[in-house]
Amino acid sequence: MTPAIDIRRAWRIYETDAGYTPALRGVTLSVARGEFLAIMGPSGSGKSTLMNILGCLDRPTSGTYLLEGIDVTELSEDDLAHVRASRLGFVFQSFNLLPRATVLRNVMLPLVYSDTPPHDRELAAWRALRSVGLPEEHYLHRSNELSGGQMQRVAIARALVNDPAIIFADEPTGNLDTATGEMVMRTFRRMQRRGKTIVLITHDPEVAAWADRTVHIRDGKLFSDEEERAYLAGLAARKDGEKGAEKDGGIGPASFSPAPPASPLRSKLLGVPCL
Numbered sequence: 001m002t003p004a005i006d007i008r009r010a011w012r013i014y015e016t017d018a019g020y021t022p023a024l025r026g027v028t029l030s031v032a033r034g035e036f037l038a039i040m041g042p043s044g045s046g047k048s049t050l051m052n053i054l055g056c057l058d059r060p061t062s063g064t065y066l067l068e069g070i071d072v073t074e075l076s077e078d079d080l081a082h083v084r085a086s087r088l089g090f091v092f093q094s095f096n097l098l099p100r101a102t103v104l105r106n107v108m109l110p111l112v113y114s115d116t117p118p119h120d121r122e123l124a125a126w127r128a129l130r131s132v133g134l135p136e137e138h139y140l141h142r143s144n145e146l147s148g149g150q151m152q153r154v155a156i157a158r159a160l161v162n163d164p165a166i167i168f169a170d171e172p173t174g175n176l177d178t179a180t181g182e183m184v185m186r187t188f189r190r191m192q193r194r195g196k197t198i199v200l201i202t203h204d205p206e207v208a209a210w211a212d213r214t215v216h217i218r219d220g221k222l223f224s225d226e227e228e229r230a231y232l233a234g235l236a237a238r239k240d241g242e243k244g245a246e247k248d249g250g251i252g253p254a255s256f257s258p259a260p261p262a263s264p265l266r267s268k269l270l271g272v273p274c275l
């Protein structure tokens with residue numbers, strides 16, 4: 001079966017008055033259908049840029065991107081909008097709900113652009129809300145009358161209402177306390193069990209632990225879990241070396257720490273006694 005996501009050698013270079021920013025630098029990633037993938041990385045590493053491209057909200061400057069086997073880099077804006085509306089769902093850190101509209105209206109919103117009849121829209125919204133476990137008593141509340149966790153569940157229901165194949169979530173637990181975040185992650189796992197592909201962005205390893213696989217992004221480049229661990233181990237070893245050198249009165253990293261000076265001249269230069 002073709003993967004849900006197959007992006008290769010993708011670059012995204014932003015062009016501003018200040019110059020060029022290469023936010024993605026040759027990203028290659030494949031996500032199987034039904035897989036739950038976490039993408040981790042520090043602030044500014046390119047996570048949202050990648051998600052915008054994977055979610056067909058933006059296009060790579062170069063590279064190829066096949067979404068469920070279709071080359072989306074070739075599609076028109078209208079066709080991309082159709083792909084988003086029919087195949088993709090989005091969840092954001094800040095919920096992005098209409099505060100004064102009811103829960104039900106918020107969830108029905110993505111269907112406004114489809115040709116679903118009004119009665120069916122309401123039914124679909126009802127179903128989506130039930131699937132994320134929000135009690136019915138809240139469906140006619142305004143969304144600004146809900147708690148953070150309830151708002152995020154409404155946002156997930158909105159992402160599910162068009163029955164998408166792939167759900168993209170950018171820091172969906174970033175504004176939630178640990179217990180509420182866990183509840184939201186359980187909801188994603190449930191969606192995965194129902195066959196959805198999930199791509200979730202987070203900087204929190206505990207959140208990433210809910211996924212089947214984690215990839216890491218740094219300075220616009222992707223790394224596997226193993227590569228990231230090796231990189232961090234190397235970094236820690238270098239830091240330890242520097243600390244050791246400082247403790248010994250050294251002036252640089254461990255690799256610079258000199259052998260005992262063999263001559264009075266070297267002893268003077270290095271400020272340590274000649275042995």
Ligand SMILES: Nc1ncnc2c1ncn2[C@@H]1O[C@H](COP(=O)(O)OP(=O)(O)OP(=O)(O)O)[C@@H](O)[C@H]1O
Pocket residue numbers: 014015016021022023041042043044045046047048049050
């Ligand atoms: N629209 C834009 N125009 C110009 N530069 C941008 C734009 N969006 C992002 N960038 C730059 O691209 C790089 C990656 O940004 P991105 O938003 O993808 O990072 P991120 O990993 O999502 O960060 P955060 O964790 O803070 O959300 C940053 O250097 C950022 O300043």
Ligand SMILES: [Mg+2]
Pocket residue numbers: 047048049
């Ligand atoms: Mg971001």
